[in-house]
Amino acid sequence: MSHSRLPHEPDPEPTESLEDLVKDHRLLAAQQWLGTHQPHVIADALARMNAVDAGVAFRLLDKDRALAAFEELEPVNQQQILEGLRDRAFLDLVENMEPDDRVRMLNEAPAKVAKRVLAGLSPNERRMTSALLGYPEGSVGRYMTPEVVALPQNLTVEQALRTVRAKGADAETVYTLPVVDSGRRLTGIVELRELVLNPPDMMMSELVVTEPTSAYATASAERAARLMRETNDLNLPVVDSEDRLVGLFTIDDAVEVIEAADSEDVARQAGAAPWAGHYMAASVWQLARYRALWLMLLLVAATLTIGVTQAFEATLEQVAQLALFIPMLIGAGGNAGAQAATACVRALAVGEVRGSDLLKVIWRECRVGLVLGSLLAALGLLVGSLFVSLKIAVVVGITLVLICGWAATIGGTMPLLAKRLRIDPAVVSAPMVTTLVDATGLIIYFLTAKAVLGV
Amino acid sequence: MSHSRLPHEPDPEPTESLEDLVKDHRLLAAQQWLGTHQPHVIADALARMNAVDAGVAFRLLDKDRALAAFEELEPVNQQQILEGLRDRAFLDLVENMEPDDRVRMLNEAPAKVAKRVLAGLSPNERRMTSALLGYPEGSVGRYMTPEVVALPQNLTVEQALRTVRAKGADAETVYTLPVVDSGRRLTGIVELRELVLNPPDMMMSELVVTEPTSAYATASAERAARLMRETNDLNLPVVDSEDRLVGLFTIDDAVEVIEAADSEDVARQAGAAPWAGHYMAASVWQLARYRALWLMLLLVAATLTIGVTQAFEATLEQVAQLALFIPMLIGAGGNAGAQAATACVRALAVGEVRGSDLLKVIWRECRVGLVLGSLLAALGLLVGSLFVSLKIAVVVGITLVLICGWAATIGGTMPLLAKRLRIDPAVVSAPMVTTLVDATGLIIYFLTAKAVLGV
Numbered sequence: 001m002s003h004s005r006l007p008h009e010p011d012p013e014p015t016e017s018l019e020d021l022v023k024d025h026r027l028l029a030a031q032q033w034l035g036t037h038q039p040h041v042i043a044d045a046l047a048r049m050n051a052v053d054a055g056v057a058f059r060l061l062d063k064d065r066a067l068a069a070f071e072e073l074e075p076v077n078q079q080q081i082l083e084g085l086r087d088r089a090f091l092d093l094v095e096n097m098e099p100d101d102r103v104r105m106l107n108e109a110p111a112k113v114a115k116r117v118l119a120g121l122s123p124n125e126r127r128m129t130s131a132l133l134g135y136p137e138g139s140v141g142r143y144m145t146p147e148v149v150a151l152p153q154n155l156t157v158e159q160a161l162r163t164v165r166a167k168g169a170d171a172e173t174v175y176t177l178p179v180v181d182s183g184r185r186l187t188g189i190v191e192l193r194e195l196v197l198n199p200p201d202m203m204m205s206e207l208v209v210t211e212p213t214s215a216y217a218t219a220s221a222e223r224a225a226r227l228m229r230e231t232n233d234l235n236l237p238v239v240d241s242e243d244r245l246v247g248l249f250t251i252d253d254a255v256e257v258i259e260a261a262d263s264e265d266v267a268r269q270a271g272a273a274p275w276a277g278h279y280m281a282a283s284v285w286q287l288a289r290y291r292a293l294w295l296m297l298l299l300v301a302a303t304l305t306i307g308v309t310q311a312f313e314a315t316l317e318q319v320a321q322l323a324l325f326i327p328m329l330i331g332a333g334g335n336a337g338a339q340a341a342t343a344c345v346r347a348l349a350v351g352e353v354r355g356s357d358l359l360k361v362i363w364r365e366c367r368v369g370l371v372l373g374s375l376l377a378a379l380g381l382l383v384g385s386l387f388v389s390l391k392i393a394v395v396v397g398i399t400l401v402l403i404c405g406w407a408a409t410i411g412g413t414m415p416l417l418a419k420r421l422r423i424d425p426a427v428v429s430a431p432m433v434t435t436l437v438d439a440t441g442l443i444i445y446f447l448t449a450k451a452v453l454g455v
Numbered sequence: 456m457s458h459s460r461l462p463h464e465p466d467p468e469p470t471e472s473l474e475d476l477v478k479d480h481r482l483l484a485a486q487q488w489l490g491t492h493q494p495h496v497i498a499d500a501l502a503r504m505n506a507v508d509a510g511v512a513f514r515l516l517d518k519d520r521a522l523a524a525f526e527e528l529e530p531v532n533q534q535q536i537l538e539g540l541r542d543r544a545f546l547d548l549v550e551n552m553e554p555d556d557r558v559r560m561l562n563e564a565p566a567k568v569a570k571r572v573l574a575g576l577s578p579n580e581r582r583m584t585s586a587l588l589g590y591p592e593g594s595v596g597r598y599m600t601p602e603v604v605a606l607p608q609n610l611t612v613e614q615a616l617r618t619v620r621a622k623g624a625d626a627e628t629v630y631t632l633p634v635v636d637s638g639r640r641l642t643g644i645v646e647l648r649e650l651v652l653n654p655p656d657m658m659m660s661e662l663v664v665t666e667p668t669s670a671y672a673t674a675s676a677e678r679a680a681r682l683m684r685e686t687n688d689l690n691l692p693v694v695d696s697e698d699r700l701v702g703l704f705t706i707d708d709a710v711e712v713i714e715a716a717d718s719e720d721v722a723r724q725a726g727a728a729p730w731a732g733h734y735m736a737a738s739v740w741q742l743a744r745y746r747a748l749w750l751m752l753l754l755v756a757a758t759l760t761i762g763v764t765q766a767f768e769a770t771l772e773q774v775a776q777l778a779l780f781i782p783m784l785i786g787a788g789g790n791a792g793a794q795a796a797t798a799c800v801r802a803l804a805v806g807e808v809r810g811s812d813l814l815k816v817i818w819r820e821c822r823v824g825l826v827l828g829s830l831l832a833a834l835g836l837l838v839g840s841l842f843v844s845l846k847i848a849v850v851v852g853i854t855l856v857l858i859c860g861w862a863a864t865i866g867g868t869m870p871l872l873a874k875r876l877r878i879d880p881a882v883v884s885a886p887m888v889t890t891l892v893d894a895t896g897l898i899i900y901f902l903t904a905k906a907v908l909g910v
Binding site (some may be wrong): 006009038039040043044047048068072076135140153161164165168169173174175192193195197213214215216219221223224227228229230231232234236239245250252254255256258259262263265266267269270271272278279280284285287288291292294295297298299300303305308309310313315317323325326327328330331332334335336338339341342343344346347350351352353357360364367371372375379382383387394404430431434435438441 | 485494495502527546579616629630639647648651658678679684686687691706709710717718720722724725733735736740746747749750753755760761765772778780783785791797798801806808812822823826835869885886889892894897
């Protein structure tokens with residue numbers, strides 16, 4: 001059944017997977033599977049398979065479903081499929097893609113594939129594609145659709161609808177209609193809804209929103225997408241530096257941009273490089289590669305903790321029991337720092353906090369950390385006194401207050417500082433804060449111990 | 456200027472904030488500020504202010520802008536505003552909200568506010584609101600708009616457009632038009648675009664998508680939203696258990712649901728309770744409350760590390776230098792575990808991994824962990840031999856391989872296990888994995904030391 005309805009209960013597990021059918025060489029059954037599932041389900045199944053199997057399955061699709069499923073794939077997977085296709089099928093596919101989807105694929109394609117794609121396109125499609133590729137990576141220009149129905153000013157509703165009818169067939173959307181002057185400069189937008197609901201002889205100008213929210217083609221696609229989330233606009237008109245209309249940024253692309261940005265932030269917060277492919281399709285080596293660099297950097301940074309512990313070796317030898325609490329204390333500091341860092345990175349991403357809020361954020365995170373530290377100190381005192389003398393338990397308690405205050409301050413400061421220095425705040429990830437807090441937390445711990453215990 | 460254009464450069468900082476104007480009692484300037492900014496900018500400014508100042512600023516808004524800005528606010532902030540309003544303004548505001556926005560606000564409102572809102576509504580609005588409130592929290596029913604233009608079957612394009620014109624004014628969207636049979640059962644959808652672009656005498660049935668993707672009103676709103684991201688649908692028809700059309704889930708609400716779900720996952724991954732308000736508007740106490748519980752639970756869990764270290768106290772006393780590497784080793788394990796946990800939670804959230812993939816995921820994460828551990832071991836051996844004897848450095852190296860393999864396996868397993876047990880996978884957060892890995896990692900470390908050093 002191609003009928004797909006989101007059921008009451010979560011997680012309907014598929015009975016037999018496309019992957020198994022192809023692996024078992026049951027190609028007829030695979031073809032039947034492909035004929036009865038929706039494009040996004042097919043795309044998900046293809047993305048989970050290795051390149052060879054996915055290529056086999058893809059060639060079993062009829063032409064229309066092939067295009068639909070192909071457009072749902074991530075760029076990484078699209079390339080894998082393309083590389084396995086003969087010329088005829090290859091050309092059909094790339095010619096019929098939407099220009100913005102094509103550009104997204106080319107963004108991440110090796111030069112060889114990109115060249116083959118561009119060479120195979122008809123002149124009109126090639127012109128549009130090259131224009132989009134001219135915008136910087138991550139900009140609105142890369143994601144917008146250039147095929148827009150623009151309306152001249154001074155039409156009646158009926159004339160406007162006639163224009164839409166004449167020119168709308170190729171456009172990705174006709175729901176937001178930019179209005180332009182004779183120099184193609186954006187002067188407003190009108191919603192198709194307004195044209196349909198109002199009398200034909202009404203002047204369109206009465207329905208035009210004259211100062212619409214818009215974006216320069218070079219603006220950040222993520223910021224534009226988050227702006228659309230706030231304004232609830234379906235489409236954002238995109239203009240060049242001379243205010244001339246060049247395209248529309250549509251909501252489906254905005255949703256994709258937001259989800260990709262959130263995935264990237266999530267990966268960075270866990271200390272891994274952002275990764276665009278399908279989790280199940282990545283090989284063990286690929287997954288390891290995306291995580292290795294940060295893990296090694298963090299290990300090197302962690303040698304600071306060795307140095308600090310060595311510097312206080314005398315203290316540790318005198319009071320061996322201090323070693324018992326090292327994992328717990330740096331754990332607590334790390335957690336408090338990660339909470340603050342994550343909250344601030346997220347608040348920056350969704351626009352609740354700006355770079356200029358730095359001092360305010362430092363002041364609030366410092367206080368939050370001290371409040372949390374005091375709570376933990378009470379608990380730590382209790383736990384500590386179960387294992388060691390009250391005096392050492394007091395050291396643990398005081399350390400918790402100081403470490404949490406310090407960790408939350410650092411966690412709140414670093415993302416905003418990064419933002420001010422124009423570094424992606426998410427790069428200042430929770431593990432980086434944690435590692436920094438580990439070493440400094442140990443210093444706090446040993447100094448407190450020396451002061452309280454007089455060693 | 457109410458004209459808002461996303462510029463080339465990031466972060467245009469506001470010159471003078473609404474907050475400062477209200478705090479300085481410069482109400483005329485504040486009113487001017489409010490008259491020249493867009494609703495979503497006003498909403499952001501209000502959300503950053505305390506309840507009293509926000510109330511003052513809100514009452515300076517004219518009626519239309521007040522409603523527009525109010526609808527952009529988070530439910531938490533909406534309540535704050537409402538509580539400060541007199542009856543007349545209060546009633547105007549709640550009567551004119553969209554039913555789904557109203558329900559979202561009521562979801563989180565105290566009973567007193569909810570009662571006042573429902574009592575103040577006109578019978579028709581009250582009926583719609585009560586119906587939506589009948590659906591479970593987090594379900595599509597809570598987010599859908601019930602005001603839909605449904606078309607009967609067997610119309611011409613012209614007749615269909617006439618129906619849209621007659622009934623469309625109140626509907627939140629007319630771009631997706633559900634088609635229903637005489638029993639109001641959903642049989643298809645037609646896009647307004649198709650009606651506008653095709654000849655008036657064509658039969659609508661030729662343009663109808665007969666088996667559209669849809670959702671039961673009781674289905675998860677997050678899953679429905681992610682489904683729309685995959686299918687690129689603007690609106691999802693919503694039906695009751697007898698397949699009767701009850702509403703439309705619109706893309707702007709879907710984007711909001713995705714962003715809220717991602718924020719929630721991010722918060723949980725950092726070991727904090729999810730939090731719906733504006734970061735800058737939360738008091739220090741509120742922020743502390745949202746983080747305290749997890750931090751305390753993790754501290755209690757961390758006492759395991761004290762127990763483990765105590766159990767191996769004899770080993771530690773014999774080879775005091777082993778203490779030097781404790782923070783680095785548990786840090787590396789924690790990072791490897793957090794990477795795996797975060798990748799799997801995200802893959803589950805966006806639907807790349809299902810509960811049934813448990814064994815596959817365990818197997819791949821175990822191998823990824825061992826690969827990463829081997830890399831770190833090489834580095835650790837080098838670092839270790841700078842500080843201590845080669846024998847101890849070898850202990851550090853072996854421990855890194857084992858800890859990373861173990862941590863990645865645990866990190867990959869726990870979210871999928873949670874999913875199978877129908878617990879939110881994000882709750883099995885990175886800090887929880889880290890804390891678990893801390894204690895078990897120490898056991899691995901000390902056992903390895905005993906075996907290699909023969910102590």
